[in-house]
Amino acid sequence: MSITKTFVSPNISCGHCTHTIEMEVGEMAGVISVNAEIESKEVTVVYDSPATWEGIKETLVEINFPAKE
Ligand SMILES: [Cu+2]
Structure with a gap:
């Protein structure tokens, strides 16, 4: 899911x-x-295994667009 x-x-x-x-x-x-x-600086990601929120956050840091939580 x-x-x-x-x-x-x-x-x-x-x-x-x-x-x-x-x-x-x-x-x-x-x-x-x-x-x-x-404008809103909002990102919506839809993902499933093997992607994880931790992994997505790491990629965002690597490309210099870290997520604000
Ligand atoms: Cu830009």
Whole structure:
């Protein structure tokens, strides 16, 4: 069963940011969809095994768009 997680990534400032997040997180095994919004800085990720929230958070840190929890 897939998990949907919505969070804020404060470093989002433009369409390049949302594109980077969607591409990099979207490449992770188990990630079903990623949608990042410029104005709200909200990201919604739908994922399933083997992806984990811990792993997604690590990827976000690596690409410099850490999630604010
Ligand atoms: Cu940007």
